[in-house]
Amino acid sequence: MNRARIALFLASRAASTLGDQMLMFAVPLIVYRATGSVSMSGLAFLCEWLPRVISLPLAGVLADRVGGARVYVVADSVRAVACLLAAWTLTLAPQQAFAVTALLMALCAFCYAQAFIALEATVPLLVSKADMPKAQSTLQGINYGAGVAGPALAGVLMLWLAPAQLLWAAAVVFALSACGVRALRAARRIDTEARRESVLAGLATGWRVLRDTPLLVALVGLSLAVNLVVGLALATGAAITVGRFGLPDQAYASLQMSVGVLSIASFLLVPWLLRRCSVYRLGVFAFVVIALGGLVMGLAHSYPVFVAGYALSFALCGLFNVFIRTERLHWIPQAQLGRAIGLIVLLNQLSLPLAGLLVSVVGDRVPVQQLYLAVATVALVTFVVLRRFLQRHSRTALPPDLAPKAA
Template identity: 30%
Template sequence: MPAVASSTPPISPSVPPELIRRVHALRAGDRLTTSIVDYLVPVLVYQLTGSATWAGVAFAAEWIPRIVAIGLGGPLVDRLRPRVVLLAVALARTILLTGGMAALAAGAGAPAIVVLGVACGFLAKVAYLATETLGAAVGRGHRDQARFQGVQTAIDQACAMVGPLVGGVLLVVGGQIGLGAALALSLITALLVAVVRMPPPAGAEGRDRRRSRGLRAGARALRAAPALCWLLTGLVTMNLLTGLLQAAVPVIVSSHGRSAAATGAVWSIGAAASLLAALLCARRLGRVGVPAIALSASLTAAAAGVGAALAGTYAQFVASMALLAAAEGAALVALRTTRARLIPQHVFGSTVAVMALVLLAPMPVGGLLLAAAPRAGLPALLIAVALLHTAITVIAAFGLRRHRHSLTAVPLSPTP
């Protein structure tokens, strides 16, 4: 696939270690801020109102604008620079969190916190696209792309695990303290953005950056990378299974006689399993290749879905969910490494936006399936979706195999 290969710069060991550390730290600051705010907003609303309905509204309000942000943020990142976008997001989030703290102090109530959730949710997705683009730009110059992307994925999973824990501890002291901690992290992130220096794009790359506009450019770049399209196909059905299971967690946990608090253990253990899988697969990816990791992760996810459907105890269900989370962590490393190598830098943000839209769509579909199915039919529904995912995985594996040459055009790790 010459067109793709020519747009990918050669790997060299020229990336300064200090730059890599700063990019990792920047990502950690942004993700941890997002994780804490995502946890705090619904809980604060529930504390203020005592209403589960209001808490649900707050949770939905955080996520709905993220879909809009995907469409706007990708082209914005490509048109400007990731650093510019990240700095703007960090400063805007700092102002919003300051306003949220003032609103709590003034007794403004739940509506003000919901508005904070809406705005921060939008900014979180824009920041996600910018950090993905920045990480890909730095990762292209790293001698071991798989390990670099594995660390980036591990940072995401660690923040997803630590954020709710930190938020829960801070809520014991007070809601303003929790928002204050997120505010401090946002300021630190802004400072980190200020000290990260990226080289300007080359002449041709700069012209391409100015020429590329909107999601159409991202869709064209995605179509030009068939291997990435096949990989994405398998992940779509994995996300359908994941969305169904995530929506069903409270139902299944209660069916095992556990309280709603036991749901938190499912997410914490799952995040830890995903973190471990991401680190292990990053080390193995250069040896076994993307197709093997992706196929193993997809089949593991299908097995986890069947296991969750047939789980006879709470412990068995938690183990199945941990297996699913581990499969997701491995698949993310494969996806991130592949797209960092096959997608031209000047349309990276737009392409990630298109991919995010494709991968996000099955999640609410899973919730609709749960709503439409009778409670007694949930195990059968889970098994059916797991079997569908297995069938699509096999088809995608054959498609990925036909285009495996594009995955070996540039080494994934240093050659001995």
Template identity: 30%
Template structure:
């Protein structure tokens, strides 16, 4: 019996690598490249700060609209099928964009093409993300007592993709927009092919009502309102996300036009931020064990607020890069606090709907930030960053002041 146990474990680990980890890694890299690379592509193609901000909004508005729908489709059709179709669809759409840009490298047709890519890839990325998360959760359940190790690997894959994706997209853009898009196409197609190895997940046996998505989000919203600690933390982080979202949307304009750097430098900012976030998340896990949730969360909130206020006054590119990395690292620490609190407070029978509602609320500031960037003259971006930083500091201060005596963060 002992002789049969080890080979079975080995087969399980190897199976996870081929069926879960590898498809997730390739899809995450292509998603990160398209999310950060397409706004850069818009700036390089149109030379317009307004259209760059609008492209950022176009990436996020359809994603938010498709959020509940994507979850319902995954539940009905299975994660493996949706993951395959989303990655394949993204590969085909971007390949079509490559052809158009080769024929029309500039002008109205090129501008319309890159804006359409922003919207369509945003939707397909959301579908692939929800499907990948569902497949990862199923793998964790199959792992039993080793579920936390599966989730740790998946989190590391996502952070590594965010680390490498923006820098790679910016570097490839120097060789021309078609080459950058061609690489994203190949990665998306590879992810689709690897998705064929992903084991099918159980689907809902009976079709849910047509309004099940909205009903689920409404149930999640009611659960958030019934948990004051969770509601205050989500409110503070939502206001904080307006500041970080604006920095993401305006980043290409700030780095390229204001600091005079290349598009590669834009990617390096977010790669440095991802590396700092990955380190902070690891440190916060141990800090929470020793100090508790509230001290760690309050410290991260203070650091994030100060860093965002300082970003608006950054005198050069290097200081801007460091301050953005510090800001995003502090945001990562607060995310650890949110996830821990979420797992403690949300009832298991309402966890899925409440999780969807929480993520939807936290992502709402991103399209707003894109629209705000499109409407702001380039010379006034620093003033808007300062205003967002003040709003962020106020929201986080009120949230953590309210949570100081809450037993949920003192346990």
């Protein structure tokens, strides 16, 4: 695959990520404006993330069986159509805002899982393990750019449009993403051979890989802790902005944009950091800052302080992901990559719907900022428990030229 085709593939990924960011901006506002309830915001987040998580094993099997290009095209095509139908329905029946957006996000979440695992299984076929940190940081850069462009574009559009009308724009970028990947006919060459294996058998394969590799289990523990902090912020960011601090919808756009700006700044430092420290140290630093960001959000008495904590937690997720994704590729056999990662990401992301469930159950009775303090404390305790084991066994704890080669 030449550079032009790789560039088109990455551009399509950028469009897809932009669509995700626009949905993440629009849906919380639609739900909170329609219901005025923090608990309902948490329930909407649960409806979004539960289908995403439980569909991950299927995504892993599909990635190994039919390859990334086909999965991408179908997933983003379905999301484009779903956004169009939801926008049209909300125009006709605005009183059904919660039901429509919950159904939309459930469907889009299922498709997101398929595209995400397809990406995870495809990238290792395009680049060597030695170049994996650079490749993963490039993908994070795409996410960061979308993190700025998505809220910025949404904030500008909201000068003329209601939050529900942003779904039309999301449909357009998902359609562009699907068309871009569809144009890559040669991309089918990167697909793995089809495997005649059921979803349950694929899940069992992934489980065996995880069971036999304690380091992967430790990485899952770290990811669960991070996602609990991030999930709580995603579920309540709009409600805290509009409800707790009484600010307009455009302020929520500034919150999202601050994440993107700081994320890009951290991304630009990745090459410099990787020349001076190991991928492992980069990941550990990011994890600690994410947890500290949760504490800052929990203690914030003003909106600028809350924005600072929010930005710290989200901006450093990219650096943490570079570590997690690079490290686990040293341990997972290529032949089981899709199925193993499908299971691992399923476990990693269980704490996201858990965060939504937590908010939906107690969000209207317990101050949300107390929940931030609790989950940040859980994350820090998790790190203390796992730190010595990770430092001793991580293959990314050494500089790239000294790290042992993957099997």
